[in-house]
Amino acid sequence: MSTELFFLSALMLCPAIFLYTRIKDETEARIFKNARGEKIPYRSYTPPISGKRRKYPVILFFHGSLERGSDNLKQMSYGIRELINYSKARNKPVFILAPQCSKREEWVKLSYSGKSHKMTDKPTNALKLALELLDDTVKREPIDARRVYVVGLSMGAFAVWDAIERRPGYFAAAIPICGGGDISKAGSLVKIPIWAFHGKLDEVVAVRRSRNMIDAIRKKGGSPCYTEYPEGEHDSWVMTFKNIKVFDWLLKQRKKQGKRVTRERSF
Numbered sequence: 001m002s003t004e005l006f007f008l009s010a011l012m013l014c015p016a017i018f019l020y021t022r023i024k025d026e027t028e029a030r031i032f033k034n035a036r037g038e039k040i041p042y043r044s045y046t047p048p049i050s051g052k053r054r055k056y057p058v059i060l061f062f063h064g065s066l067e068r069g070s071d072n073l074k075q076m077s078y079g080i081r082e083l084i085n086y087s088k089a090r091n092k093p094v095f096i097l098a099p100q101c102s103k104r105e106e107w108v109k110l111s112y113s114g115k116s117h118k119m120t121d122k123p124t125n126a127l128k129l130a131l132e133l134l135d136d137t138v139k140r141e142p143i144d145a146r147r148v149y150v151v152g153l154s155m156g157a158f159a160v161w162d163a164i165e166r167r168p169g170y171f172a173a174a175i176p177i178c179g180g181g182d183i184s185k186a187g188s189l190v191k192i193p194i195w196a197f198h199g200k201l202d203e204v205v206a207v208r209r210s211r212n213m214i215d216a217i218r219k220k221g222g223s224p225c226y227t228e229y230p231e232g233e234h235d236s237w238v239m240t241f242k243n244i245k246v247f248d249w250l251l252k253q254r255k256k257q258g259k260r261v262t263r264e265r266s267f
Contacts, residue, residue, distance in 0.1 A: 180209025199232025
């Protein structure tokens with residue numbers, strides 16, 4: 001490699017290195033272990049906490065397929081930086097949980113290029129552990145149970161749809177970006193605030209996956225929000241996370257006091 005090419009490559013890597021350095025400084029790498037000894041790595045962001053009685057929202061964040069691994073860092077590539085910046089700039093403290101799926105697993109077992117899929121009886125091990133991590137955090141930390149949110153992109157967007165279909169009534173709001181769910185379960189989602197995003201030109205996950213879910217929920221009487229980027233491709237999360245109105249909307253959502261919480265019972 002020539003000297004010029006070497007330095008050009010180094011310069012291109014600088015933004016990523018700087019991002020990961022800041023993420024490491026502002027988040028904590030942890031391992032969640034359940035009662036059966038099963039483990040999943042995750043990074044957590046803890047906001048400044050003031051007052052013993054104050055409770056805070058929490059966001060469960062599902063990464064995409066390329067961020068799988070065991071380094072407990074790649075899952076922070078998209079969205080987390082923007083969420084932390086937003087939280088600080090707007091003085092809206094929020095807990096963030098970002099579990100990492102291993103390379104040999106998936107959040108949801110399906111063909112991502114397929115036209116549709118049916119939800120399995122039980123979640124994948126990775127999704128099960130992510131939800132158990134969320135439950136454990138809600139118990140341990142000063143979390144407002146009325147403000148538990150779930151966000152995900154690509155493979156992680158399928159996880160969002162799967163999670164809210166397995167736990168109707170549990171989440172206060174959901175943001176799936178270029179994913180899809182089981183349309184036969186749409187009736188269970190009519191009461192949860194959802195804002196889905198997709199790029200019209202997406203060649204990895206067909207745009208019909210989001211369209212079909214939104215149409216199915218609306219036919220059942222729900223009113224989910226949907227944004228489709230006319231020139232957007234598979235990386236539509238980049239535009240989404242640049243829009244602070246998305247975060248404004250998310251953190252405004254609250255479940256009504258006393259509303260029954262339903263948890264998935266297969267694990």
